[in-house]
Amino acid sequence: MKHLVLASLFASAIALPAMADYTIIAPANPGGGWDQTARTMQQVMQEDGISPSAQVQNVPGAGGTIGLAQFSSQNKGNPDALIVGGYVMVGAILTNNSPVSLKDVTPIARLTGEYEAIVVPAASDIQDMAGLVAKLKENPGAVSWAGGSAGGTDHIAVGMIAKAAGVDPTKINYIAYSGGGEALAAILGNQVTAGVSSLGEFEAQVKAGTLRLLAVSAPERIEGVDAPTLKESGLDIDLQNWRMVAAAPGLSDEQKAKVTADIEKMAKSENWQKQLSDKGWMDTYLAGPEFDAQLEADVTATQAILKDIGLVK
């Protein structure tokens, strides 16, 4: 019975979070980007004394919309509740017809982000973005793209590329995989024409010479990455798969200011910066009215492209 007792203690520790100042909801299963962001926040907040007993809770499901719905309904006016989210949530809210949107929470700040990378297997005869676009124009169906889940950032990137190249976005042959890892295997195994995912997923393979990096979705060249931007390749695209933190709805101005100050303190700390560099995450911190404006612009652009691809009516 020793194990069962141990296990029950363990379970109750998860099921009943102890008293805490900040409870950070990771609206995804353990292991993914949002979960890691939430756990890194927890660690930095604990170590730097911003919130000595910060907790993380996973509420997985449907691109984060389940966690978002639960968060906004249960925490109205609770200044201690935080939720991690990101660009994928913007798309998921639209494709899932989610009754709850980012308007139902109080977005605080963008914390980190990754740019998308377009790659082909090293054995491919496609040498650059122009070559890939030429093939796409010739026969959109013959170019198969491997990437993450349907309607996610990778899918949106492919839709944007087609649109910018003057190809009908509904004609793209996008093969959705259940994650960057599985998609990477398909690209390495030469089963698809090209691959799209966060740069980090491909970096090691590009360095090892098994994948050819054609372009990145950053507004300007990324330091240390030997590839042109999509803009340089004649496609006007600037796409960042960002992650953010939001607070509960219905906060007073003072409460919101307090949360924003805490998050800023965390994001500016040496500890957080070290964590970012260890994990290879970019610091794309953005808060206040600038972040609100950026969020608004992203939602509008995403809605348009998802309509073009045909995922949202």
Next chain:
Amino acid sequence: MGAFDFLMQGLATAAEPMMLLYALIGVTLGTAVGVLPGIGPALTVALLLPVTYRLDPAGSLIMFAGIYYGGMYGGSTTSILLNTPGESASIITALEGNKMARRGRGGPALATAAIGSFVAGLIATLLLAFLAPSIVQIALKMGPRENFALMVLAFVTVSAALGDSALRGLTSLFLGLALACVGIDQLTGQARLSFGVPELLDGIEVTTMAVAMFAVGEALAIAGTRVQADESVTAVKGSVWMSRKDWARSWKPWLRGTAIGFPIGAMPAGGAEIGTFLSYATEKKLSKHPEEFGNGAIEGVAGPEAANNASAAGTLVPLLTLGLPTSATAAIMLAGFQQFGLQPGPLLFATNPTLVWGLIASLLIANAMLLILNLPLIGLWVKLLTVPKPWLYAGILLFATLGTIGANPSSFELGMLLGFGVLGYVMRLFGYPIAPIVVGLILGPMAEQQLRRALSISQGDWTVLVQSPIAATLLALAALALIVPLILRARGKGQVLTQMAGDED
């Protein structure tokens, strides 16, 4: 330094007293979470990441390794003793293992699971150490069409194992396939059969379903039957240890299970469950005692248990060589690597040999530690069967509920647990087997996605499915597995294909 020197150096590091302590903590925790239905190794490793950050890389890796192998092993204990799989990879173990336990042979069942896991873990870890770069090249050749062919083979062999009363088995299987359609379609992002319920968008969680069907359904069934004076099912008959005959019948399934589980674990679309299904079907085909299948055949425990541990090691092949996490636990281990500034990938073996070999050595130590920890505990575990049934099943219900809530704190999930529990009870009542419904739920979406991906890449050309040699071979095997039993049955040998259907409990 060659691979062997690195391994020896890694073993020397991993054998230091503090490291052994970390390994012990790891395997104990891993076994504990494996035993608890619903809570898996992924969540445990995620919770421990911030803790292990304070340790050195070697210390935290050895703890992860212990949790990983321990979780795989722990699931089998409750499967065998209580007919309650802690993990989806130990569902098959419950079929024969629990039958053995009810006939007083719980000891040998636990022992063959423990030793089989050890043997498989040992061989698979050594394969990982010395052959990983070449295995991954083969694994990468497995594209959507090859994976689809493999799923077809798994379907056919598992359905064939349903035996003569195929109607009930197939009904259960198709119920599972139908339930598998619920949720967002992976390839188009559109919701299917979710009826506007947001909680259904991600589909039905396999562990929730398995725990509901096996644990809750079982508890209801026990509560529903009249109390019998005859409690002999729980008695331990004969030795707690494996007899000479048990050994003779176990060693081949261990090796075959390893041979099946390891490559499937290494495939990007693999997964521990498929290996256990195929291993079970293989053992049933090859057994000299096919009549015992469904009544507690030791081969049916030995093979699948070896397969699930071997596939746990197989999962590390793409993780270490390509940086591809193909399971939730692997994804978190990747995060663990990254917090030490390591990027697993094609260059990891070259740039960080000490750490890679340290991890492999840790896996070997964790594996041995598990055996040492668990063999003496078998005597204690089987005593669990002597706990009065009302207490035992109340406890099972409690843990099933805690596990589900712990993994996903949602009242809807809890409702599903109870709803499917009632379904499991009704199915038991009318003699429908419950394993195929879970099998359908696991295999259905995989097969569908692979087929559609293959056709999407080929732009609708069905002939690609047989154009690759690997896919063609697998499909031919599936066809054989389908036709041969039909011929045998037509020639009056149908009785050797014993039933799995209808008599799981």
